Amino acid sequence: xxxxxxxxxxxxxxxxxxxxxxxxxxxxxxxxxxxxxxxxxxxxxxxxxxxxxxxxxxxxxxxxxxxxxxxxxxxxxxxxxxxxxxxxxxxxxxxxxxxxxxxxxxxxxxxxxxxxxxxxxxxxxxxxxxxxxxxxxxxxxxxxxxxxxxxxxxxxxxxxxxxxxx
Numbered sequence: 001x002x003x004x005x006x007x008x009x010x011x012x013x014x015x016x017x018x019x020x021x022x023x024x025x026x027x028x029x030x031x032x033x034x035x036x037x038x039x040x041x042x043x044x045x046x047x048x049x050x051x052x053x054x055x056x057x058x059x060x061x062x063x064x065x066x067x068x069x070x071x072x073x074x075x076x077x078x079x080x081x082x083x084x085x086x087x088x089x090x091x092x093x094x095x096x097x098x099x100x101x102x103x104x105x106x107x108x109x110x111x112x113x114x115x116x117x118x119x120x121x122x123x124x125x126x127x128x129x130x131x132x133x134x135x136x137x138x139x140x141x142x143x144x145x146x147x148x149x150x151x152x153x154x155x156x157x158x159x160x161x162x163x164x165x166x
Contacts, residue, residue: 001021001024001025001028001032002024002028003028004028004029005024005025005026005027005028005029005030005031005032006025006029006031006032006034006035007025007032008021008022008025008032008035008036009032009034009035011035013037016035016036016037016040017036017037017039017040019040019043019046022036022037022040022046023045023046023049026046026049026050026053026057027049027053028053029053029054030049030050030051030052030053030054030055030056030057031050031054031056031057031060032050033046033047033050033057033060033061034057034060036060038062041060041061041062041065042061042062042064042065044065044068044070044071047061047062047065047071048070048071048074051071051074051075051078051082052074052078053078054078054079055074055075055076055077055078055079055080055081055082056075056079056081056082056085057075058071058072058075058082058085058086059082059084059085061085063087066085066086066087066090067086067087067089067090069090069093069096072086072087072090072096073095073096073099076096076099076100076103076107077099077103078103079103079104080099080100080101080102080103080104080105080106080107081100081104081106081107081110082100083096083097083100083107083110083111084107084110086110088112091110091111091112091115092111092112092114092115094115094118094121097111097112097115097121098120098121098124101121101124101125101128101132102124102128103128104128104129105124105125105126105127105128105129105130105131105132106125106129106131106132106135107125108121108122108125108132108135108136109132109134109135111135113137116135116136116137116140117136117137117139117140119140119143119146122136122137122140122143122146123145123146123149126146126149126150126153127149130149130150130151130152130153130154130157131150131154131157132150133146133147133150133157133160133161134157134160136160141160141161142161142164147161
């Protein structure tokens with residue numbers, strides 16, 4: 001377990017429900033959370049360790065913890081793509097989404113429609129990864145400053161704005 005946390009999948013149900021064993025497994029590999037018992041997938045301390053090690057471990061956490069602002073902040077700071085596993089409520093939280101797109105601009109694709117239309121969020125996203133322009137609202141795909149910022153990094157993103165800006 002300490003050398004390969006995912007080996008937890010071969011353990012008995014008793015092992016998968018043992019806090020100490022699961023803690024060691026997710027410390028080594030956050031994705032080992034997938035093999036933990038449901039009660040430990042709902043244990044904030046275990047999940048915190050898992051998402052610190054691998055943000056995408058959020059996908060294996062309980063629904064309650066996918067809606068926990070502290071857990072989701074850690075997950076998206078580790079890997080912005082973890083936003084896809086957050087609750088709908090947190091996909092609409094400006095602070096959470098900002099952290100996600102700063103880490104990985106393409107996380108904008110998992111943000112709420114409201115935040116895909118937020119100029120500050122979209123600027124941060126396309127600054128981190130110009131391809132994030134694909135996920136911006138139609139209004140912002142046609143914002144000259146945002147399109148310039150994206151195209152300066154990669155001209156291939158010209159397929160996303162309107163013909164007027166091409």
